[in-house]
Amino acid sequence: MANFWRNPLFGWGVDRAEDSQPTLPHRPPQEPWDETRQSKVEMFPVGRPRLYYKWPGHGGWTWNRKRYWPTRRRLLNIRGEYNPKTMRREKTIVDKRPLWWVMALSFMVIAPWLMPEDYQTTLLTAGATFAIYAAINLVWMLVIGTAGIYSLATYAVVGAAGFGTAWLSINLGVPWYVLPFIGSAIGLVFGLIIAIPATRLDGFYYALLTLGLNELCRVYALQSKIFGSSTGGLYGADTYISEHWDDATQSLVAYFACLTLMVLALVLFRFVNGKRIGRVLRMAPEKREAFAEATGVNFRQARIMVFVVSSIALGFIGGFYTAHYRGVSFSIFSxxxxxxxxxxxxxxxxxxxxxxxxxxxxxxxxxxxxxxxxxxxxxxxxxxxxxxxxxxxxxxxxxxxxxxxxxxxxxxxRRSTRAEKGGEMLPEEATETRDKDLIYWRRYDKMQRDYLKKLVSPEVIEEHRKSPLGQHSEALERLLLYFRRAPLSDKYAIIAVEPFKAYRIVALSGQRGVAPRIVEDRIYASQEEAYHGIFMRRVQDLLES
Amino acid sequence: MDLGFIITNAIVLSCIYGTLAIGISITWSSVGLINLAYGFIFAFAGYGAWYAAQFLSENGAVVLAAGILSGAFAGIVVCALAFIPIHDKPNFNVRGLIATLAISLIGTQGLMWWFGPRSKNLPDIFGSWSVMLGDMALTADKIGNVVTSIAFVAAVVLWMRSSRRGLEIRAMMMNPHAASIVGIGVRSTGFYVMAITGGMAGLAAVLLSQTYYISPFGGLTPMIKGVSIALCGGLGSVQGAVIAAVILGFNEAITSVTLGGQYVLITQFILIIAILLVRPRGIAGILDRAREA
Incomplete structure (x- = not known):
């Protein structure tokens, strides 16, 4: 590590000049700058994973889009784009839900032929129950999700329509194909009645009230003789499942009828939630009604509309329920x-x-x-x-x-923990500072100090001890220049206690009229020694900063 | 039917249901949770009291204390499950409501699984004496029910007015955000509130078991009655709940005399809907948005 600095003034007979000084190898001052600016984020060879499958483009087909009647919608929401690397035409299916729906529904259709023979009746019955409940849920979802009315009286509407139609069918012999429509009428009346408080109440008040209404229906049906309080429900209504068919056919027909009901409910959901009224209501969610009203959206009317439509649908399902199960039991109100x-x-x-x-x-x-x-x-x-x-x-x-x-x-x-805090100012401080130059000055100063710290070495100190003044090696010269350029308040000076015999180090105050203060008791015998003492203090200050 | 008998019955029932309603009201207004697991707490407390009567002592005070304590315990459990994890999450109101519904489902089915569907009955905790008032016999359980429930509610209200914890709870009822800013712990207050309201449900369970039986689903009807009274009186108001309890109790008495017992719920809901149509926040509720949290 014998690196020497050759003094260019040596040949000129300068006082106390030495031919060469040992010093550290040169470090380019660019180093801290490059280090600060460098990105420390770990770079992986591959970018973001491709989460979507990219379909190849179809050339001329790009502009030939299939749309389904009566809307202008396409079968799938496909986004066309160009691959930024290969510049090839690509397609992404943005919304894959239609595909899932088609798969699920076709599975439901072919499911009866995939079931094991022994469990077929049980599974088909469970499937029919599932389809009916799914239909009720879809309509309920319109009330809760689309209209935002927290109604818990859904099963009360279904049950009321069910009991009403069951009673009519038993006592007046109404045939099964009329029951859902009578149920719709009952549902409409019932829905209108329970829609009255919904105009004034909101949120939980309505949820609690409808919970009470549900209980009211249960207790009323339980106590009244005409609704079969002794038999646990009303049974014996007309049904669409003929007695003459064998068991397998019966359960198959029931399953497909319920599946049709569910598909009808899906269509209703699509046509209420996905159309204008759904848009209107999505604009007026809970607690933001005032904004919607201010923009001219009549959300109250839309809510009541959805509520009444759902009540009719629930009544229809209630009538179907009666025709399916040949009656209703009280458990629907429980x-x-x-x-x-x-x-x-x-x-x-x-x-x-x-x-x-x-x-x-x-x-x-x-x-x-x-x-x-x-x-x-x-x-x-x-x-x-x-x-x-x-x-x-x-x-x-x-x-x-x-x-x-x-x-x-x-x-x-994680990104914020990785981010380098380059500035020496806190963000709050930086916004408060009038002189924005200061922010950058401090940042630059930090980089400079980082660099200069690396230059401090025993060789440099030894060189300065030998000759505090005169031509120095590059490292020492950089250090001294930095020290000399510092503001006055950071500086030290020497005072002669007795010329050529005793010197002391004082610190300048940096303020006019305020005397320098003595920083140490040590007395230096010569001016050079005092210079070196100051240098050592400054180096210490630098290394501590 | 004897008019005096019905009126005393109505007073007794409205005292018990009023206790429940005040519990629901305090829970909603201070921690912002609609506690639909109240029916479960009610049934749980009933079974706790039944256990005490079976294995500890048939002494009235012991049974009553066991009911109150087990109710408070169930309240704390509900708080730990439905309030603590989500009280600072978005959409807390709806999620809290659904969480209490889930707890209610789990809890009542758990009770059903553990104790079976057969209902249990508690011993007479007030003895079997009676007082004649005119030609009307006031039995011990009626007087006991009225006195105990009024005393308990009065004690709770006094405690809430005079103690440091009560001050914290009332601060939470007024403005939960400001309360948490000035250093009132939302979670610890939640535990206090749920324990107290659970204790109220426990008391109501023991008192009501003097008339009805204890069964896994027996808490549902009292909870719905309590909710209706709280709703009618204005969620968050103790006075409103008292007024509503009196009104609905007398409605019950008058309806059973004039129309018949099965029309009680119908007239009750017509009355509640009518009141709520006039005052959407209940009798004593504040008309603007009561609690946005």
């Missing part, structure tokens, strides 16, 4: 039915059609498949519901966006 319904909605995720259907599938599966477990199966359902409510924001189908939001949060947290 609190547990409401709880299971809420569990279905919550598990799937409020506000989505797929949530209503998937939630119904999960709950009905647990309820019917684990029948041997007794109350434990309901405890399991409750536990799932509790877990979903505590940990998920939008049910099972909200996991994906929630996970993405969480991942992005974590990403930005």
């Amino acid at each position: 609190f547990d039915t409401v709880l299971l319904g809420v569990a279905m909605l919550v598990i799937g995720g409020i506000g989505r059609a797929e949530g209503a259907v998937a939630g119904a599938a999960i709950v009905i599966f647990l309820d019917k498949a684990l029948l041997s477990l007794g109350p434990i199966r309901l405890i399991i359902i409750g536990a799932i519901m509790l877990g979903v409510v505590l940990f998920l924001r939008g049910g099972l189908f909200g996991i994906k966006p929630q996970f993405r939001a969480w991942r992005d949060k974590k990403k930005s947290e």
Whole structure:
């Protein structure tokens, strides 16, 4: 490490000049700058993973889009783009839900032929129950999700229509194909009655009131003789399932009828939620009604409209329920039915059609498949519901966006820990400072000090001790220049206690009229020694900063 | 039917349901949770009291204390499950409501699984004496029910007015955000509130079991009655709940005399809807948005 600095003034007979001085190798002053500006983020060879499959473009087909009647919508929401690397035409299916729906529905259609023979009747019955509950949930989802009315009286409407139609069918012999329509009429009346408080109440007040109404229906039906308080329900209504068919045909017909009902409910959901009225209501969510009203949206009318339409649909389902089960039992009004319904909605995720259907599938599966477990199966359902409510924001189908939001949060947290704090000023301080130049000056100063710290070495100190004044090596010269350029308040001076005999170091105050203060008791014998003393202090200050 | 009998019945029931309603009211206004697991707390407290009567002592005070304590315990459990994890998360109101519904489902089915569907009955905790008032016999359980529930509610209200914790709870009722800013712990207050309201449910469970039986689903009807009274009186108002309890109790008495017992719920809901149509926040509720949290 024998690196020497050659004094260029040596040949000129300068006083006390030495031919060469040992010194550290040269370090370019660019170094700290490059280091500060360098990105310390770990770079991986591959960028973001491609989460979407990119379909190849179809050339001329790009402009030939299929749309389905009566809307101008395309079958799938496809985004066309150019690959930035290869510049080839690519297509991304933005919304894959239609594909999932088609797959799920076609599975439901062919499911009866895939079932094992022994369980076919049981499974078809469970499937029919699932489809009916899914239909009720879809309509309920319109009330809670689209209209934002927290009504818990859904099963009360279904039950009222069911009991009404069952009574009519038993006592007046109304045929089965009329029952859903009579049910719709009952649902309309019932819906109008319970819509009256919805105009004034909101949120929980309405939820609690409808819970009470549900209980009212239960107690009333339980106590009244005409609704069969002795038999646990009204049975013996006309049904669409003919007695002459064999068992397999009966359950098959029932299954497909219920499936049709569910598809009808899906169509209703699509045409209410996905059309103008759904848009209007999405603009007026809870607690932001005032804004919607100010922009001219009549959200109250839209809410009541959705509510009444859903009540009619629920009445229709009630009539169908009677025609399907040959009657209704009181259990439709029970609190547990409401709880299971809420569990279905919550598990799937409020506000989505797929949530209503998937939630119904999960709950009905647990309820019917684990029948041997007794109350434990309901405890399991409750536990799932509790877990979903505590940990998920939008049910099972909200996991994906929630996970993405969480991942992005974590990403930005990590990014902020990686970020280099270049400035010597805190952000608050920086905004308060009038002189913005100061921010950059401090940042530059920090880089400079970082660089100069690396130049301090025993060789440099030894060189300065030998000759404090005169020509120095590059490293020492840089240090001295930095020290000399500092503001007065950072500087030291020497005073002669006795000329050529005793010197002391003082610190300048930097203020006019304020005398320098003595910093140490040490007395230096010569001026050179005092110079070196000051240099050592400044070096110490630099290394401590 | 005897008019005096019905009126005394109505007073007794409205005392008990009023206790429940005040509990629901305090829970909602201070911690912002609609506690629909109240029926479960009620049934749980009933079973706690039944256990005490079976294995400890049939002494009235012991049974009553066991009911109140087990109710408070169930309240704390509900608080730990439904309030603590999500009280600072978005959409807490709806999620809290659904969480209490889930707890109610789990809890009542758990009770059903553990104790079976057969209902249990508690011993007479007030003895079996009676006082004649005119030609009307006031039995011990009626007088006991009225006195105990009024005494308990009065004690709670006094405690809330005079103690440091009560001051914290009242501060939370007025403005939860400001309360948390000045250093009132939201979580600890939540535990206090839920324990007290759970104790109220426990008391009501023991008192009501003098008339009805204890069963896993027996808490549902009292909870709905309590919710209706709290709703009618204005969520968050003790005075409103008292007024509503009196009004609905007399409605019940008058309806059963004039129309018949099965029309009680119908007239009750017509009355509640009528009151709420005039005053959407209940009799004593504040008309603007009551609690936004």
